[in-house]
Amino acid sequence: MHLEIVTPEKSLYSGEVELIQLPGKNGSFEILNKHAAIVSSLEKGKIKVKEIAGETIFFEINGGVVECKNNVISVLADS
Amino acid sequence: MANLKEIRTRISSVQKTKQVTAAMKMVSAAKLKKAQDAIVQIRPYADKLHEILSNLTGSLSNSDDNLYGVQRKPSKVLLVAITSNKGLCGAFNSNVIKQVNQLAENTYREQNQKGTLSILAIGKQAYAILKKSHNVIGEQNRIFDDLNYANVSEIASSIMDAFVAGEYDRVDLVYNQFKNAGVQVLVSEQFLPIEQEKETEMVHSEYIFEPNQEDILRDLIPKSLKTQFYKAMLDSFASEHGARMTAMHKATDNASDLIQDLNLTYNKARQAAITNEILEIVSGANALAQ
Numbered sequence: 001m002h003l004e005i006v007t008p009e010k011s012l013y014s015g016e017v018e019l020i021q022l023p024g025k026n027g028s029f030e031i032l033n034k035h036a037a038i039v040s041s042l043e044k045g046k047i048k049v050k051e052i053a054g055e056t057i058f059f060e061i062n063g064g065v066v067e068c069k070n071n072v073i074s075v076l077a078d079s
Numbered sequence: 080m081a082n083l084k085e086i087r088t089r090i091s092s093v094q095k096t097k098q099v100t101a102a103m104k105m106v107s108a109a110k111l112k113k114a115q116d117a118i119v120q121i122r123p124y125a126d127k128l129h130e131i132l133s134n135l136t137g138s139l140s141n142s143d144d145n146l147y148g149v150q151r152k153p154s155k156v157l158l159v160a161i162t163s164n165k166g167l168c169g170a171f172n173s174n175v176i177k178q179v180n181q182l183a184e185n186t187y188r189e190q191n192q193k194g195t196l197s198i199l200a201i202g203k204q205a206y207a208i209l210k211k212s213h214n215v216i217g218e219q220n221r222i223f224d225d226l227n228y229a230n231v232s233e234i235a236s237s238i239m240d241a242f243v244a245g246e247y248d249r250v251d252l253v254y255n256q257f258k259n260a261g262v263q264v265l266v267s268e269q270f271l272p273i274e275q276e277k278e279t280e281m282v283h284s285e286y287i288f289e290p291n292q293e294d295i296l297r298d299l300i301p302k303s304l305k306t307q308f309y310k311a312m313l314d315s316f317a318s319e320h321g322a323r324m325t326a327m328h329k330a331t332d333n334a335s336d337l338i339q340d341l342n343l344t345y346n347k348a349r350q351a352a353i354t355n356e357i358l359e360i361v362s363g364a365n366a367l368a369q
Contacts, residue, residue, distance in 0.1 A: 006127065007124065008120075008121055009228055010120045011120065011123060024289055026289055029289075037285050038288075039131060039286050039288055040287075040288070040289035040295070041289070065128075065295065065298065067127070067130075069286075
């Protein structure tokens with residue numbers, strides 16, 4: 001599945017990933033391959049991304065929103 | 080024919096002007112690059128946000144609790160005119176000012192006559208001209224010193240708060256949209272209330288919403304408005320530098336033409352002077368010989 005993390009000022013990440021963990025308003029949750037379409041608001045916290053290649057990356061965000069549709073995930077982060 | 084010294088001074092003055100305009104062109108080109116990068120960065124964010132938002136509002140039937148979407152009869156209108164602080168950029172600023180005047184005379188004629196049409200000027204150019212003829216409520220000139228998301232969202236928030244408080248029933252933005260370095264498109268778009276988009280597709284209702292639709296919406300709408308405002312500012316900023324670059328390029332070209340013309344005149348005058356001198360000497364020598 002394809003992941004994109006963007007902020008108003010720049011694009012943080014774009015690539016194929018296996019797993020993504022997000023700090024949702026109702027607690028942390030994960031999105032795996034072929035997840036159902038979802039829109040969720042996010043809180044301040046850490047995003048954990050596990051790439052197809054096996055690397056794990058972390059991003060700090062101050063809040064935002066995530067949308068997942070047709071195996072494409074877009075994270076709109078506030079810086 | 081003008082005397083030699085006069086032409087020489089003119090040539091050197093035009094040359095200096097040419098140097099200045101060429102330098103300004105280079106500066107604008109560098110600034111344009113930066114401004115353009117900023118636009119490229121915001122676009123994916125803005126587009127995605129807009130998409131999510133229209134999906135949300137499309138599948139949400141009762142948007143009564145949407146503070147920013149309240150449709151009221153537009154009796155109190157605010158126009159936000161985005162221009163630049165500095166001039167020398169062709170028709171960039173005057174286009175915006177013209178458009179504001181046109182809106183005031185046509186679309187918002189009624190409000191203008193009643194005195195309920197207010198203008199927020201961003202950039203000194205609009206402020207200086209519009210304050211003479213309209214009710215300008217404020218100026219935001221220092222924003223261009225440091226144009227970033229945080230600063231711009233502050234202005235956007237204050238406008239949004241004023242709308243919610245009922246100080247304005249409609250807010251429009253007038254600015255130059257950036258197409259490329261040579262082309263700016265003047266646009267006037269509705270900022271508030273948010274225009275409801277007709278979404279007929281039912282696909283969007285398939286979304287899972289966390290925590291729920293209303294909460295997300297309440298989160299997203301201010302965000303989207305701020306982004307829209309920020310995007311307008313960036314567009315205008317890049318357009319300004321694009322316009323200035325084009326204007327300065329033309330000025331440099333014109334200066335080159337002028338220098339060429341002047342050089343020609345100068346050489347002609349110089350030759351005429353030499354011919355005159357020779358004539359005098361020859362006729363003097365002839366007079367002596369006789």
